[in-house]
Amino acid sequence: MSIKSSKIMAMNAGSSSLKWQLYDMPEEVVIAKGIVERIGLPNSIFTVKYGNKEKFEKIANISTHELAVQMLLDELIGLHILSSYDEIKGVGHRVVAGGEYFKESVVVCDDVLSKIEELAALAPLHNPANAQGIRAFKKILPNITSVAVFDTAFHATMPEENYRYPLPNEYYEKYQARKYGAHGTSHYYVTQKASKILNRSLHDLKFITCHIGNGASVTAVRNGQSVDTSMGFTPLAGVMMGTRTGDIDPSLIPYLMEKTGIYSTQEMNNIFNKKSGLLGISGISSDMRDIIAARKEGKKEAILAFDMFANRVKKYIGQYFAVLNGADAIIFTAGIGENSAVVRSKILEEMDWFGIEIDESKNLPGVEGVISADSSKVKILVIPTDEELVIARDVERLRQALRTC
Numbered sequence: 001m002s003i004k005s006s007k008i009m010a011m012n013a014g015s016s017s018l019k020w021q022l023y024d025m026p027e028e029v030v031i032a033k034g035i036v037e038r039i040g041l042p043n044s045i046f047t048v049k050y051g052n053k054e055k056f057e058k059i060a061n062i063s064t065h066e067l068a069v070q071m072l073l074d075e076l077i078g079l080h081i082l083s084s085y086d087e088i089k090g091v092g093h094r095v096v097a098g099g100e101y102f103k104e105s106v107v108v109c110d111d112v113l114s115k116i117e118e119l120a121a122l123a124p125l126h127n128p129a130n131a132q133g134i135r136a137f138k139k140i141l142p143n144i145t146s147v148a149v150f151d152t153a154f155h156a157t158m159p160e161e162n163y164r165y166p167l168p169n170e171y172y173e174k175y176q177a178r179k180y181g182a183h184g185t186s187h188y189y190v191t192q193k194a195s196k197i198l199n200r201s202l203h204d205l206k207f208i209t210c211h212i213g214n215g216a217s218v219t220a221v222r223n224g225q226s227v228d229t230s231m232g233f234t235p236l237a238g239v240m241m242g243t244r245t246g247d248i249d250p251s252l253i254p255y256l257m258e259k260t261g262i263y264s265t266q267e268m269n270n271i272f273n274k275k276s277g278l279l280g281i282s283g284i285s286s287d288m289r290d291i292i293a294a295r296k297e298g299k300k301e302a303i304l305a306f307d308m309f310a311n312r313v314k315k316y317i318g319q320y321f322a323v324l325n326g327a328d329a330i331i332f333t334a335g336i337g338e339n340s341a342v343v344r345s346k347i348l349e350e351m352d353w354f355g356i357e358i359d360e361s362k363n364l365p366g367v368e369g370v371i372s373a374d375s376s377k378v379k380i381l382v383i384p385t386d387e388e389l390v391i392a393r394d395v396e397r398l399r400q401a402l403r404t405c
């Protein structure tokens with residue numbers, strides 16, 4: 001390990017969880033990673049994985065994000081992963097919504113933090129939690145470089161014709177009602193990686209990137225830049241997801257409000273965000289593994305949920321083929337995209353007219369890289385995403401550039 005290497009933490013804070021990875025940079029080596037779950041609930045679960053497949057787990061009552069960060073740092077010292085707090089030179093935080101303020105990663109100064117909190121309307125489940133994680137680290141390690149990396153930043157290159165909604169202008173001007181997209185860090189990472197795998201410059205390439213996990217989005221990428229993406233003002237839009245509807249006719253909202261008598265916007269939001277998608281249709285689960293298992297048993301609702309899911313992704317691929325005038329590669333990533341050969345096959349079935357031919361002998365569980373037939377005009381790639389690495393790289397870049405508040 002080089003003497004100049006520094007330890008950088010990549011954080012992903014949820015409302016009751018903190019996911020983290022500790023890197024040696026610039027070597028990009030993961031030294032340890034883990035998660036604190038059930039923060040604020042009884043019996044929080046604290047897990048660290050490190051070294052040669054070693055694992056440390058502890059159950060404790062961790063009531064706040066700040067206590068979670070404190071415990072994390074203390075345990076890293078206790079496990080001899082760190083010798084002191086000072087070894088950590090920077091921390092990067094995933095932030096879901098950057099709105100129109102943030103088009104790239106930034107050092108977190110006070111005004112940045114208040115803007116992240118102000119943007120809670122765009123990501124009500126995520127931004128307040130992201131801000132809590134940032135505050136917790138700032139309190140305990142106030143002097144290290146703290147960087148916010150936004151899920152929306154990669155989509156800042158979308159042209160206005162793609163990010164505007166056909167609503168009266170004033171709603172954009174007064175309330176910034178527009179498409180922001182999400183999963184940008186992941187779409188960016190797989191785009192970069194695909195250019196290396198194909199050994200071609202990003203500037204010559206057109207991609208359709210499919211980040212399909214519990215949340216799912218599809219992006220059209222030209223010259224390494226996002227041109228259009230399926231998620232919208234919030235991560236509810238686009239393809240069907242684990243518990244989210246994806247695109248629907250907006251007139252269904254007032255219609256269902258009247259029919260059900262549910263006039264609470266919060267409750268309606270909850271139905272569209274948490275009770276729909278694979279879960280809503282199957283009535284079984286939001287988890288694709290459960291859907292696939294139930295489909296195998298011939299359960300009608302699971303078959304429908306599976307078919308609807310694949311069909312929604314296929315339709316976005318079709319749209320983006322038109323937007324980009326073809327594509328050099330279709331990329332699959334995230335939980336379902338990386339792991340499910342059967343979902344990939346279903347999405348791409350009968351698309352040979354487009355020059356898309358999957359090679360089923362390559363499309364296997366656990367595969368990485370090219371899964372298209374040699375004769376396929378469009379390459380099909382499976383690329384495990386690595387948002388944490390992008391975060392760590394951005395922290396290191398801004399730290400080396402001596403960016404401070």
Ligand code: AMP
Pocket residue numbers: 212213214215242286287288289290292334335336339340
């Ligand atoms: P993510 O949000 O990226 O963690 O992805 C979670 C989704 O990936 C869940 O729907 C999981 O069921 C799905 N997933 C993970 N592994 C597999 C697998 N081997 N086959 C099918 N789906 C999977």
